[in-house]
Amino acid sequence: MKSAWGFLLFFFPWLLWAIEPPPQKPAVQWIVNDFPPFLVLSGEGMTVDISQAQGPFANIYQEIERALPGYSHRFVRVSFTRAEKLFSGQGGYCTVLLQKTKEREKFLIFGDELARAFPVxxxxxxxxxxxxxxxxxxxxxxxxxxxxxxxxxxxxxxxxxxxxxxxxxxxxxxxxxxxxxxxxxxxxxxxxxxxxxxxxxxxxxxxxxxxxxxxxxxxxxxxKNMPDYISVWASCEKSLRGEQILKDLTRAVREKNVKGKIYKYFMQELPPDMKKNYRDLYESPP
Incomplete structure (x- = not known):
């Protein structure tokens, strides 16, 4: 039997490729949390079906998932406090929902600015x-x-x-x-x-x-005494794995014009008296 198997592999090496499982895709784990009306999650479990989520950032996550087919995508629902602990690990964690702060730069690397909003x-x-x-x-x-x-x-x-x-x-x-x-x-x-x-x-x-x-x-x-606006950025854990994911993520958000889509959402939803100021805000340099 062994000799017959060896004969087949010698003359038909493609058989070995055919029986081996395909290589696993690298994983990216997206940290998400309910943030109505910007991101509304369904269900109550820790793992989220992003296709069932609602809001502009749900749409953005869905587009990013389609734009990065070389990765397997998992969406993980965690609190802000626990998210910071996860980002300190090596699990391939990323998000598009955080502001850039000096404290967060200790464990996150930031990519493109994705949205601007008036402060709280x-x-x-x-x-x-x-x-x-x-x-x-x-x-x-x-x-x-x-x-x-x-x-x-x-x-x-x-x-x-x-x-x-x-x-x-x-x-x-x-x-x-x-x-x-x-x-x-x-x-x-x-x-x-x-x-x-x-x-x-x-x-x-x-x-x-x-x-x-x-x-x-x-x-x-x-x-009083607040900045004109706050920004949210694409970000991933500070690791070699995170750097590679962020590089691919940056390409995807630019191709999909994420910042422009979030701008359109705000212009549709903001009260009329805030829209002109928001337009000026969006067009101002960083």
């Missing part, structure tokens, strides 16, 4: 909020928290801006909620007045109001 603001009840006048349009967050009478809801490990992060690091008055629906939980706490205000993006507020018709009247206050 303070969302409060339209009337009767402690420390906030009913006709107030903006707020000094540092001064407000220094009073010790304002309970603020934030998401732990979310990078707001360097200015806000510095304020929060010195404040003991922030109620921190962590979880897959963390922003929804914060808005619910605000509704019930368990917190006096929450830090959120303008579209997070409007999306919550759209899906919760009975929510009491809320208003969005600009936080």
């Amino acid at each position: 603001g303070l969302v409060v009840h339209a009337k009767g909020t402690p420390g906030i006048a009913d006709d107030q349009k903006d707020v000094d967050l540092k001064e407000l928290l220094a009073s010790g009478k304002f309970r603020l809801g934030v998401i732990q490990s979310r990078a707001y801006t360097r200015q806000i992060d510095d304020i929060l690091s010195l404040s003991g008055h922030a109620t921190k909620i962590v979880g897959d629906s963390a922003m929804g939980n914060l808005f619910l706490m605000l509704e019930k007045k368990r917190v006096n205000g929450v830090l959120a993006y303008a579209l997070e507020k409007t999306d919550y109001e759209r899906h919760n018709i009975a929510v009491p009247a809320l208003k969005f206050l600009k936080v």
